[in-house]
Amino acid sequence: MIRFGLRLALSGGREAAVRLVIIAAAVALGVGMLLTTLAGMNAVDAQNQRYAWLNTAVAPAAADPTADPMWFLIRQDYFHGRSIGRVEVAALGPHAPVPPGLPRLPGPGEFYVSPALDDLLRTTPAAQLGDRFPGHRIGTMGPAALPSPDSLLILIGRTPADLEPLGARRVDQIMTTSPSDCSHGCYVGIDSDGMTLVLSVVAAALLFPVLIFIGTATRLAATRREQRFAAMRLIGATPRQISVISAVESTVAAVAGTAVGFGLFLALRPALAAIPFTGERFFTADLSLNLVDALAVAIGIPLGAVVAAWLALRRVQISPLGVTRRVTPAPPGAWRVVPLLAGVAELAYFIGRRPPTTNGQITAYLSGFVLILTGLVLAGPWLTMLGARLLAGRASRPATLIAGRRLADNPKGAFRAVSGLIVALFVTSVATGVITTYVANRGEPRTDSVAATSLSTWFPPEEGPAPTADRFPALSTIPGVRSVTLVHANPVDTPPPMEFRAGTAAYRSWWPGIITCAELERLAVFGRCAAGAQVVAVADDLIGERAWDLTNDSYVWPAADASPAQVDRQPIRSVVVDTTSRAAFEQARTMLINAFPAARFPSSTAEWESDSARQLVQFQQLANVIMLASLPIAGCSLAVSVAGGLSDRKRPFSMLRLTGAQLATLRRVVALETVVPLLTVSAVAIGIGFLAAHLFLRAQLHYTLLPPDGSFYLMVASGLAVSLGIVASTLPLLRRITGPETARND
Template sequence: MIGFGLRLAVTGGREAITRLVLIATATALGVGMLLAVVAGINAVTTQNDRTAWLSVRGEDTDPSGSLWWLDRDDFFRGQEIQRVDVAVAGPGAPVPPGIDRLPAPGEYYVSPALHSLLASAPAAQLGDRFPGREAGLLGVDAVPAPDDLIVLVGRSPADLSAVDGVSRVGAISTSTPESDASAIKAILGIVAIGLLLPILIFINSATRLSAARREQRFAAMRLIGATPRQISWVAATESTVAVVLGTAVGFALYEALRAPIADVPFTGAASYPDDVSLTVGAGLVVALGVPVVAAFSSLFALRRVRISPLGVTRRVTPRAPGFWRVVPLIAGLAELAWLVGRRPSSSDSQTFAYLGGILLVMIGLIVAGPWLTMVGARALAARSSRPSTLIAARRLADDPKAAFRSVSGLVLALFVTTVAIGVITTMTADRTAEHDTGDASLMHLYVPGTAAARFSVVDELRAIPGVTEVAELRTEPGSDYTTLASCAELAGWSSLGRCPEGAAVVEVQSAVLEPGRTWPASTVGPAEFANLAAAEFFVQTDGSTAALERARTTLENGFPGFVPPPSTERDLALGFVKAMAVWRQVADVVILAGLPIAGCSLAVGVVGGLIERRRPFSLLRLSGAPLAVLRRVVALESALPLLVVSAVAVGSGLLAAHLFLRSQLDISLRAPGAEYYLVVGVGLAVGLALVASTLPLLRRITGPSAARND
């Protein structure tokens, strides 16, 4: 029977070859995208694991550890540099990944991207921050992404041990902290849920092409004596041969997509092409799982034939879907609502709870779709007066499951898009006020408890071209919060406040610096002020890159090791900007990949429906129905479930986003901007355009010859 099934698949005439090509093509696209998603997740996981060594964890600190360790961030031209200073504190000091030995005092290792930057940037702006010479490049194991800027600096034990914030460690971290890992899991969960379900629906839709026509053929075979077991083997073989061919092509498509996937900054940075890879287990699951699923899908579609061959010819109207189908959708939204005010304490529990709720809502949309389609069709039939509208409404009401199946992928894509854009828009609007990214000309350094710099920092700063003003705040004796400023230095500033008339030194609270504010006079005189420990530096520049970076280098060399380093408001906002960029990237990936996949699923579903109903449509044409009426019937049968269920999906997406924001961040959803409505509008328009593009097939497949009995 396997050989007979193979002959039916490839020698069954033009219709069989067309079906084989369509199923293979659709499966290839679905498998290729499925493998790309899995490989992208592996790339992000690998990239995340490589960041573990870059910062010391609490469990790594050891008062008797053999390595002095100081990790901190630095900035250059709007980019973040990750810097780690090390010094040997005892025998057996651990060595970070990517190098064979620790850098000696006066040596440093750099990532390839930073090596190129050091070669092109003036030393006074960047290179002078790192003492000594470059000892070599950090290997791939130590550099999470190709464009990452990382430096590992060797220092003497006496020098590094005196720096504030330094730690002694006995081991270097090899695992990502729980808090960081949970964020990555959440991102990967959103991508996986947003893409995998539409892909699986796409593959399932492809394997069900011409199911009705095959039912009739297999029913005839049953009537001449074929057993249910034989029919099952033939059906499984006929479906599997196309899926196996498509799966093989899908693996080739995945290989072609590896390089473009590596360039997608899922976490804010691109990946290495070699990281975009599949594990042996994942490859086997896809290679074997997709054909197996296709075989079972084929058997499920032909279940009526296995029960009785007459069941196909009678064509009993399926049972109408019940109201119970909306229960999973309501349950998913109720679970997210219950989490408001009850956020789980652990990050793993949060990931499970929120992603579980969103997944339940998505499953609920799929389960409730046929019922919603039926309700919309009955409402349309009650108000229809045109033949095409009445025919479409009646057909939808008779079999809403088949009608909804073709649009289910696009409905899910719209739901995920709504959730992603709703969350990102609200987070961006809420947190932008907390991160002022406007001023990039004022440099600030906080240096508590420092008695003196290594050289005259103020004189050096004032000698830099582009530096317009320098203010040095000093620590008030006996106070941890109040700093002092010289009125001579404040005289040229408009943003730090001013001195009362006759005062030489004033008490300043740098946390509440305000333009035009008059500070109270201090009892400390100018001579005593000059001998106090430095507390903070403010450097006003003309905003040029050269002035900013030279001032930063001067401050870092004068006061090494302070966290945060000399920075502007824009520098300090880089983390926020990067985080928002990551979430936007996730949304873009889901939208740009999910909508085309859903559109392909819709096109396959509509074409499959036309092929299955070619005989009824041909009989309608022979009975006098104009071709335009049939086209309106097909358009309405696809457009009605798409619009009805999409409205529910969009509303559920906005509600799910609001509940997540209230529970996780204690903020309310803000109305999405024009970008969101444009994306939804384009998605629906593309879906309707795909339906319209299939209408010309009606003339070709509903000719008089299609009305004959096979």
């Protein structure tokens, strides 16, 4: 029977060949996406492991008595908005531990750099970057020391006398524990558990439409195949033999598709590694598969195809007469909306009752989202039936009536082809709604000139005596420096209670620095004084966490309890350098780092905000990828479903044409049968997604959902247009398969 099944699969004519190609293509897509997701999870773990040595300062003492200790200090620097990891070490003996990827520790006056930072040092004037790093380059770091090919890292050798006053830590081992497993609190690294969760959601959102595509392709020409298998049963074939034949057909396509899927993954792996999902791109080797991953996909996908084939033809296996005893399926019941309503009710319940722990919040919200998504899939046929009945009830043309009645008779089949859209549109709507609202309330990444070109560094009292004014005059000599401002410490060092503005997040009315109104008026770009004030309280960087409107000169700083004469007598709290160019900005930063090596490295407000903003942007890009990839796949499912439906109904359509029905009428019937469930599902999924996002925002952050900008709706419209275009490409088949010869020959 296996040989007979192979003959039917490979020599069954054009129809069998087309079915095999479509199933193989669908399986290849699914396998490629699944392998990419598994490899992505492995890549996150691999990248996170290479962050381990950078957290050496938090490692516990080593038990190896033969190791010599060393001083270890890591700090964050910036260049053109990119983060630079600056590690400084001082060995206290010849057997001090060596970080991975290096032949030895650098001595005083030596340093190793990452290849990416080495390129920057070669192409950037030394006054802007190279002069920050004492000594000379003795080599580049190997890949084992680099989380990413784009990592900007430098390992500088110093003397113990240099590092001990800077707060370095004495260690005698290099940390090898992944930041995911760091029990002491890590400085740098990835929350790999969170990334794995996100990747799992992405995988589910992408694979669901592909699985629908595979299922739809498996049912291609299902009616004709069922008739063929039923005929075999009537002449004596057993259910087991029919199962073997159908399994062979599906296995051939699944095996071919699995092989192509592995090939696609290997071919696209370098391009996939370049996607900076964690903030930095991966090494190509990071996107690897272990033996368990490869075997699970290589064996599991063909087995899944066999099960799908068995389920698709179970009526024939039970009874050979099952094909001819067809009745209209029972309409879906209203009970299908219960999980959907339960999920919405769960998210609504937690408004004002947010769980106190992170695990409790994850459980509460994730279970609500899963319930809603499950409810959408279950309620889809019922919603399709309502839309079809409404269409048929308001029909004024034959095409509308025929399409409405057919959809109402079998809403499950109509919904099945478009159900892949549910996950994509729901996930994208939730992500877009949450991210848009979060950014609007917390403030978008700075792009205005003040935030991008204003450099500040501050001097906490606990880190030593504050500098004096005579340490800063050279800054004003740099071409492109517009102003150098010293912010002095606020004599009132006890903040008042937190205050709130209605409808917005909290803000403080107390700021740690003070400045005279005469100086603030001279600067002109950092806000203005309260009416009648001579001295105002300001943020260390003259911008502050909530001063989002400084470029319009509309932010008003509160009056400080000090006179102009008292300002200069207060310790210097920070220095703010406003520049007109990036070159001046970086040169001023280099000068400040060299002048105050023990102070916090200077940076701009835009750089502080970029780290968190970058993660949000990446999540939004992932949501967009889900939608843009899923909609065309759903369109392919629709096209296959339409083509299969035309093949199964070519005789009824031919009879309609013989009785006078126009070809345009039949095309409108097919188009309406596709458009109604597609648009119904899209509208419901987007609406429920925004509702779920609103409930989550209210429960977790006390925010009200804000509508996304026009780009979201443009992407949805474009994706739907592509899907409909794919479906429209199948309509020309209608003329070819509904001619008079079809009615005569069948």
